[in-house]
Amino acid sequence: MSNIKNKASANLSQIGLNQGPGSRPGEIAKVRSKNVKETIRRIWSYLKVQRLHLLIVFISTILSTCFTLLSPYLIGKTIDNYIVVQQFDGVLKMGGILFIVYVSGALFTWIQQFFAASLSQHTVRDMRQDLFEKYQGLPIKFFDKSTHGDLMSRTTNDIANVSNTLNQTVVQLISSIFMLAGSVVMMLSLSIRMTLITIFIVPTVAYITKKITTYTKKYFSEQQSHLGSVNGFVQENITGLKVTKAFGREAVSLDEFRVINEKLRAVGVKAQSLSGSMGPIMNTMRNLSFVVIAVFGGIFAYHEIITIGIIVSFLNYSNQFSQPINQLANQYNLLQSAIAGAERVFEVLDQPSEENIEKKTDVDKKIKGEVNFDKVYFHYETDVAVLKNLSLHAKPGEMVALVGPTGAGKTTIINLLTRFYEIQSGKILIDGKDIRQMDKDYLRQQIGLVLQDAYVFSGTIMDNIRYGRLDATDQEVEEAAKLANAHSFIQKLPKGYETYITSDGSISQGQRQLLTIARAVLANPSILILDEATSSVDTRTERHIQEAMKSLMKGRTSFVIAHRLSTIQEADTILVLDNGEIIESGSHKELVIKNGFYQKLYENQLA
Numbered sequence: 001m002s003n004i005k006n007k008a009s010a011n012l013s014q015i016g017l018n019q020g021p022g023s024r025p026g027e028i029a030k031v032r033s034k035n036v037k038e039t040i041r042r043i044w045s046y047l048k049v050q051r052l053h054l055l056i057v058f059i060s061t062i063l064s065t066c067f068t069l070l071s072p073y074l075i076g077k078t079i080d081n082y083i084v085v086q087q088f089d090g091v092l093k094m095g096g097i098l099f100i101v102y103v104s105g106a107l108f109t110w111i112q113q114f115f116a117a118s119l120s121q122h123t124v125r126d127m128r129q130d131l132f133e134k135y136q137g138l139p140i141k142f143f144d145k146s147t148h149g150d151l152m153s154r155t156t157n158d159i160a161n162v163s164n165t166l167n168q169t170v171v172q173l174i175s176s177i178f179m180l181a182g183s184v185v186m187m188l189s190l191s192i193r194m195t196l197i198t199i200f201i202v203p204t205v206a207y208i209t210k211k212i213t214t215y216t217k218k219y220f221s222e223q224q225s226h227l228g229s230v231n232g233f234v235q236e237n238i239t240g241l242k243v244t245k246a247f248g249r250e251a252v253s254l255d256e257f258r259v260i261n262e263k264l265r266a267v268g269v270k271a272q273s274l275s276g277s278m279g280p281i282m283n284t285m286r287n288l289s290f291v292v293i294a295v296f297g298g299i300f301a302y303h304e305i306i307t308i309g310i311i312v313s314f315l316n317y318s319n320q321f322s323q324p325i326n327q328l329a330n331q332y333n334l335l336q337s338a339i340a341g342a343e344r345v346f347e348v349l350d351q352p353s354e355e356n357i358e359k360k361t362d363v364d365k366k367i368k369g370e371v372n373f374d375k376v377y378f379h380y381e382t383d384v385a386v387l388k389n390l391s392l393h394a395k396p397g398e399m400v401a402l403v404g405p406t407g408a409g410k411t412t413i414i415n416l417l418t419r420f421y422e423i424q425s426g427k428i429l430i431d432g433k434d435i436r437q438m439d440k441d442y443l444r445q446q447i448g449l450v451l452q453d454a455y456v457f458s459g460t461i462m463d464n465i466r467y468g469r470l471d472a473t474d475q476e477v478e479e480a481a482k483l484a485n486a487h488s489f490i491q492k493l494p495k496g497y498e499t500y501i502t503s504d505g506s507i508s509q510g511q512r513q514l515l516t517i518a519r520a521v522l523a524n525p526s527i528l529i530l531d532e533a534t535s536s537v538d539t540r541t542e543r544h545i546q547e548a549m550k551s552l553m554k555g556r557t558s559f560v561i562a563h564r565l566s567t568i569q570e571a572d573t574i575l576v577l578d579n580g581e582i583i584e585s586g587s588h589k590e591l592v593i594k595n596g597f598y599q600k601l602y603e604n605q606l607a
């Protein structure tokens with residue numbers, strides 16, 4: 001495998017670095033989804049794969065609800081039929097039955113929880129897999145438009161939202177609806193008058209409770225927002241601590257922090273003290289509805305319209321009836337947020353993947369490396385032309401240097417040759433064949449990339465070099481490292497080739513570059529692209545890198561993006577680019593004599 005994929009993969013691997021906007025797990029998003037029906041249909045397409053699990057969840061939910069509904073009825077009957085008439089055998093028998101009912105209810109609840117969890121985890125695993133697969137197949141231009149943080153948030157937070165909902169909300173929604181309908185039916189079968197009273201009093205109390213909690217919620221969201229400011233301030237400050245110290249701004253930062261810290265304290269006190277009183281408030285409200293039911297029940301019992309057992313049953317049912325009422329609104333919001341989350345996932349899944357013609361016919365053939373750009377016109381997403389009918393020709397084995405001011409279009413030429421982007425008009429030919437007619441994987445295998453932002457993956461040095469060709473032996477890896485001048489520094493590492501490195505640290509920039517050169521050596525491509533490092537590496541490492549690049553270029557068509565003209569004087573052709581056009585071309589000597597743009601650049605650098 002060629003290391004051409006580095007750039008794409010590098011983009012993705014950096015995803016984790018910054019958390020962008022997006023919903024957080026558990027947060028109830030205020031976003032309203034766009035096409036609910038379609039989104040639910042697509043979530044369903046993931047769910048229906050596990051029909052059996054679904055069925056089990058459904059049945060166990062109904063059964064556990066039935067058992068829950070049965071117990072108040074049985075308690076009422078126990079009181080009326082056995083306790084009031086002091087039949088203790090019956091009381092014992094009913095106690096036994098109640099025990100079985102409670103245990104069965106708990107058992108089915110457990111079964112329901114277990115299968116719901118399994119269902120949701122299977123579903124989100126499939127979604128994550130699809131999403132990651134999509135990231136691998138998307139064209140680079142897609143990643144220009146979206147921030148890494150946003151994509152990361154879709155893969156983790158949005159999917160977590162979907163998972164939580166499938167796991168909890170859907171089950172609760174089903175059981176809430178059953179509970180609501182079931183308790184009404186059970187109550188009606190006991191007493192119509194009492195049912196009417198319960199149906200009136202419970203929602204009223206639920207409504208008042210909701211009003212009170214909404215009021216306290218305000219302080220909670222204020223607390224969250226102040227907490228966000230404190231976190232942001234601390235993070236920014238630690239990241240920029242060097243600058244703060246260098247400019248002697250410590251005291252100012254401290255004062256600013258004191259202010260926001262104090263704000264957090266003030267709102268924190270309000271939120272926390274209210275949160276403590278929320279439980280008692282809700283209890284009191286529930287007790288109030290008990291009182292109302294008990295008083296009316298007492299009056300009816302006094303007139304012998306109902307029995308004491310029925311009053312007790314109703315007190316229980318009022319509790320069971322109020323739970324779903326309190327939960328339904330919340331569940332609806334959670335469901336909305338999950339649908340919005342799923343929509344963000346599907347949005348990525350619906351992006352068109354890289355176009356490719358799967359033509360494996362020429363796959364085994366090694367190309368010679370003749371490259372032609374024929375009147376290539378190209379622009380990125382914006383309509384500003386970046387390459388304007390550019391033509392160039394590189395013979396097999398030739399070294400072509402690309403020079404020019406920043407933004408001239410050097411990197412763009414490379415992006416087009418690798419088909420990271422597609423041209424709008426003209427042709428790019430390799431060995432006389434239009435690259436659009438080539439299989440992309442095959443094309444990229446022929447091209448080796450050594451980029452200036454040399455990317456390494458988390459893994460051992462050995463693995464990182466072997467990325468260039470997966471079937472290479474340890475011996476071959478070591479030889480490649482030797483050719484790339486990397487062997488000596490690797491040997492000095494504590495565990496040599498088995499040293500574990502990470503994408504964001506461990507080894508220096510120059511050493512990374514040497515590793516990517518070794519990767520390219522191993523891949524043995526016919527065409528080579530070298531983007532010279534601009535970052536300051538020490539002169540010894542720089543010499544190492546240049547020697548390594550030189551030996552790598554032997555016998556391959558090479559495109560070198562040069563920032564220091566001293567390194568490209570041996571190039572067969574130097575192409576001077578400005579503003580998307582080739583304004584001069586020739587060897588170093590020819591261009592110096594010509595006394596044009598290149599000559600000026602060269603003089604500037606010498607100076």
Ligand SMILES: Nc1ncnc2c1ncn2[C@@H]1O[C@H](COP(=O)(O)OP(=O)(O)OP(=O)(O)O)[C@@H](O)[C@H]1O
Nearest residue numbers: 144380381382386405406407408409410411412413
């Ligand atoms: N992904 C992109 N999306 C939109 N515009 C881009 C993108 N990449 C580059 N450009 C624009 O295309 C033009 C050419 O950029 P390119 O990277 O090819 O220049 P360069 O010659 O390689 O510059 P440098 O020497 O700074 O690397 C610039 O104006 C740049 O802003």
